[in-house]
Amino acid sequence: MSVITLTTDFGLSDWFVGAMKGVILGINPAAQIVDITHQVPAGDIRAGGFALAACHQFFPQKTIHIAVIDPGVGSDRSAIAVQTKNHFFIGPDNGVLSPALEQNEIVAIHRLENRKFHSATVSRTFHGRDVFAPVAAHLSRGIAIRNLGSRATDRVHLRIPQAKTTRGRIEGEVLYIDRFGNAITNISKDQLDTFERGKVKVRVSVAVGKQTLPVDQFYEQVPAGHGLALIGSTNYLEIAVNGGNAARQFKLIPGSRIVLKEEKYPEV
Amino acid sequence: MSVITLTTDFGLSDWFVGAMKGVILGINPAAQIVDITHQVPAGDIRAGGFALAACHQFFPQKTIHIAVIDPGVGSDRSAIAVQTKNHFFIGPDNGVLSPALEQNEIVAIHRLENRKFHSATVSRTFHGRDVFAPVAAHLSRGIAIRNLGSRATDRVHLRIPQAKTTRGRIEGEVLYIDRFGNAITNISKDQLDTFERGKVKVRVSVAVGKQTLPVDQFYEQVPAGHGLALIGSTNYLEIAVNGGNAARQFKLIPGSRIVLKEEKYPEV
């Protein structure tokens, strides 16, 4: 049984996701289809790419991941399938696959040119249904990726801002706000560890309001309503509030600057 | 493996959809259940019927489509199963199946009277769980539709407003607003083609604010934030905004009047 995942900005109010699933099951009735999310903000390539990058690795080998955040649908933007060591990725070549691909060893990239693997009629506005779904279904039945179209040597790269470490200081930014209001940054566990190895307590200076938050390990280490920073389940630093919404409380949005500074404390 | 689709106004906050799936899997563990949408506005038969009509044809032959937008549940409204050439449809006989059925060749309509195929206890308020789910599961196991209850000769028809073509003019209206704010009208590709064959450029006069929009083929053909009309993935004319929300920008709701006029342009 093959797993096909879906990451889109289609929402759940309409029939768009259902139509994609119908097309897939018409080609491969044994496909196991899993929704990652369909509530990526409309056209937000960065957020959709982040979501897929954050969870694709938890799926079995050979899972086929479709990402359709596709504001350029119908234009001459290219569409691609990418085979990596462990997975397949399918989507428009607009950067949405980029964050996930950067975590993987790419084996081959092919353009979705072969109409034989698309629906008989291809609309100008819904390639999720007419191109990406049927291509994924055919891949899941064992069609080789080289049959989908010509080989590409590269693909669109999405610039993902990197946190910078200088002596005694890490400067990063918020990349994603999750449903709880946790603000996930681009400061990695590894970067943070260079601090902790020095056995100095570390504090986050959130630029807005000059909040200083402790770095802890789980939410309930601070009193209810209080802020903290912790390494979240993505292995990146998150700003959170125990039982609350950090994005709202600290006015954080994607792009908000987060600075970590070493602070020496009097020994106890 | 049999596919059963669900279209309801139950939302996703409660356990209602989960309960339906539990009942189905209890009767047919091999059923493949696909959500079309559960976010039809509460009691909006027209919107639910539109969603099902827009995507049921993308599912494999013999798919069983359940639609539960059922404000009259518990009253003496009838419940039906309909076999068409390619699919089955199950729901209250209140018009919700009507838009889909009008696109299909009806083979038989039966009333859901035989309690043998309902749950042991049938509540007055949740026939989705107690009647429609078990009936669909039994159908998916191969029970013939004639066993479900007496044959009906007709069913409730939902009046769907038709666009009118007169010389040089098409008058239609908005039927559905999707999650992106695209306003889907009842003006079909065929109706529009009678214009395009004349090789005159066509413009949409949106009554509200007297906007005039170009008819194009995909969103990015107009600058970001600008409106356009295009044949959408349902094969009907949609009013859209590149990167924006047409319903909000042009104050469109279901029922808003849309007029297409031929306009001759100076030859280049």
Add this chain to the structure above:
Amino acid sequence: MSVITLTTDFGLSDWFVGAMKGVILGINPAAQIVDITHQVPAGDIRAGGFALAACHQFFPQKTIHIAVIDPGVGSDRSAIAVQTKNHFFIGPDNGVLSPALEQNEIVAIHRLENRKFHSATVSRTFHGRDVFAPVAAHLSRGIAIRNLGSRATDRVHLRIPQAKTTRGRIEGEVLYIDRFGNAITNISKDQLDTFERGKVKVRVSVAVGKQTLPVDQFYEQVPAGHGLALIGSTNYLEIAVNGGNAARQFKLIPGSRIVLKEEKYPEV
């Protein structure tokens, strides 16, 4: 094929639910995963427990129910698996399983201590992905519950307020507001029946605004926009409005007091 259900407060905007499903399918590709709901208000153990209690019984025997409303994740709160006569339940030991367990005959409770059945790396903030999902997947493959960890003799009980019947009067409260605005109370069908047996008409006195509502059997028994009380699909009394939102109209929230009084009417 084994069914695994998910009840969480993870929402559908992020990748959290998708990650859990990926982990499950990696261990048991044949698992049939069903979402109950992911829109439990963040951290609302009571609401999540209510949802699971309201629908788990409709699933096939041996279904494995995971509930992750887990504000204490990462702290020393315990995590448990519970085998009952018909089902398995998995979650943090914080009361979220309590309402469902009280309807079932408990066979065994085990603590999720054996790391062999958790993911290789367990984060401090996402036990849904790293503990509950893999444990459920292993159970669904036939691992005996005793292998998961030491046997527990008890678990956290959530106090669920009981309605009180006195002569001619039942005092209860609202436990849950559903997506339609129906207010589900803790007054059971059995409690109501003690009244009806007396063949006196019963009316609900909603404290707020001193509304008096008829007890009826389905929504359309009162005119559109009017309130009523009826035994809902959970077998408890619900306050509803035909075609409307009772919670909004009568300002009801979980905890709102609902009083039933016998009222004699002149015989017709």
